[in-house]
Amino acid sequence: MKIGELSKATGTNVETIRYYERIGLLPPPPRTSGNYRSYGLSERQRLSFIRHSRDLGFTIEDIRSLLDLSDHPDRDCQAGDLIASRQLAQVEAKIFQLTALRDELSRIIGRCRGGLSIDCRVIAALAKHELCDGDHRSDC
Structure with a gap:
């Protein structure tokens, strides 16, 4: 099959396939007499x-090792x-971090009473981290 057919069969962009070839995850395929892959x-x-490994969040180096x-x-x-x-x-660490972010955003939104932006609890919490309940800085 040609690269376009492989792309459709796997749901992978043609440029991504070429990239995987350039970095050695996919071996260079043989060429036809018309010089098509x-x-x-x-x-x-x-x-x-x-693709499945990438969907699960593995890095290129991890995938290289797994291959x-x-x-x-x-x-x-x-x-x-x-x-x-x-x-x-x-x-699991990302889930923990995202849970903390969700909880803090819910708390901030829950304190909003409407009105003018000068009195906005969301803006106040974003401007002063000490108004938040905990450390929810993202390491992601």
Whole structure:
């Protein structure tokens, strides 16, 4: 299949496919006599693996390591477990941070009584962090 067909089959932008080739996540495909890229089932499966990994928030370097592990099925999967566990910890930390942000925004909005902007509780809380209940700074 050509790059456009691979793009449609995997829901991946053509430029993203080319990028993955440039950085070595996808091997350069063979070319047709007309110099078109020619992708097969293995490239489609590899790209689907990359897409799914990106959807789960893995970094390019993590994906590179996971692909290397996948390319060597006789190796111990401990490295894969460590990468996934680290990603889970990062997701849980983001959830904690987002929960704190949601709670603080709800509290700020709940204190709003309408009226003029000079008396606006939202603006006051944004201007003076000490009016907030806790530390909700984003590390994301």
